Amino acid sequence: MKGSRTLLVTLAAVGAAAWVGTALVGPPGAGAPAVRRAHALGAAPGLAAQDSARAAKAAAPRKIARFEKDGVIAHGVVEGDRIFRIAGDLFGTWEKTPQSFPLKEVKLLVPIQPSKVLAVGLNYRSHLGDRPPPKVPEIFYKPPSALLDPGKNIVIPPGTEDVHFEAELVIVIGKRAKDVPKENAQEYILGVTCGNDVSARDWQKGDLQWWRAKGSDTFAPCGPFIVSGIRYDDLAIELRLNGEVKQKERTSDLLHNTSTIVSWISRHVTLEPGDLIYTGTPGTTSAMKPGYVVEVDIEGIGVLRNGVEKSGSAGK
Numbered sequence: 001m002k003g004s005r006t007l008l009v010t011l012a013a014v015g016a017a018a019w020v021g022t023a024l025v026g027p028p029g030a031g032a033p034a035v036r037r038a039h040a041l042g043a044a045p046g047l048a049a050q051d052s053a054r055a056a057k058a059a060a061p062r063k064i065a066r067f068e069k070d071g072v073i074a075h076g077v078v079e080g081d082r083i084f085r086i087a088g089d090l091f092g093t094w095e096k097t098p099q100s101f102p103l104k105e106v107k108l109l110v111p112i113q114p115s116k117v118l119a120v121g122l123n124y125r126s127h128l129g130d131r132p133p134p135k136v137p138e139i140f141y142k143p144p145s146a147l148l149d150p151g152k153n154i155v156i157p158p159g160t161e162d163v164h165f166e167a168e169l170v171i172v173i174g175k176r177a178k179d180v181p182k183e184n185a186q187e188y189i190l191g192v193t194c195g196n197d198v199s200a201r202d203w204q205k206g207d208l209q210w211w212r213a214k215g216s217d218t219f220a221p222c223g224p225f226i227v228s229g230i231r232y233d234d235l236a237i238e239l240r241l242n243g244e245v246k247q248k249e250r251t252s253d254l255l256h257n258t259s260t261i262v263s264w265i266s267r268h269v270t271l272e273p274g275d276l277i278y279t280g281t282p283g284t285t286s287a288m289k290p291g292y293v294v295e296v297d298i299e300g301i302g303v304l305r306n307g308v309e310k311s312g313s314a315g316k
Helices: 047-057 182-188 201-206 258-266
Strands: 023-025 062-069 072-079 082-088 093-102 117-121 138-142 154-156 167-173 189-196 220-228 236-241 244-250 276-278 293-298 302-310
Touching (some): 062 082, 072 093, 167 236, 167 258, 167 293, 182 258, 189 258, 189 293, 189 302, 220 302, 258 276
Parallel strands (some): 117 276, 154 302
Antiparallel strands (some): 023 093, 062 072, 062 220, 072 082, 082 093, 117 138, 167 189, 189 220, 236 244, 293 302
């Protein structure tokens, strides 16, 4: 944002976690939260039991948000109704600072700034219709310029009248991934968040490529939090349009799970820390109209809420 100072802060590269004072190193994989360990050389034997206790305490999911407050952009740890600013490297070592704000008093942003955004097509049986299930994850790109903050409006551009919602779980990559075996893929996942793969169906059918059908400005709402320490492949996902449930399924129904997706993509495209992967949408979708409100609600993460407006309207 113009006039804003960007604070260079971020979450942890995957691996064993450690407390250094209050510093954390390494994010957990899915369902395997990082262990918090006392940082001491020549530690006494009794510390093993203490480490186990800390590991159990660390099992609770962790929520990270990117936010703006008074012109400063930062990442923070969300605890209850407050957000504590963090200092350090989100993909390396960071620590929670004492500075905190009520969540309602900060502006939540897309939780990460990726080098690229990928997405998976046809990844729920309920979304296939009469099409055969893909043998491997079918991948396409969405430009980072399509990303939209929580609370902002999806803008229906001129020339399309059939813009649909698509509720999706979004993978956030935690460290560089190239030729990653499926069994190790969770180590490369920083966490997950909510996404809406907004799609102009008329353009999707008529254009050779999906560059505008799925890549137009505001067509990739994302957020509000990056969450680690939950079972990424078994979460309830629901979409509500003006309060009415339109999509409802579990990520356990993904045809290709999060490990398969990360492994497959990394065989062909190097994934960088912060890259986003939209994992596919369940069931059927329908058109959104100006004035509508669309909510993507994923268990353990939160609600991504966006309004809808027509290009050129006054709403922001």
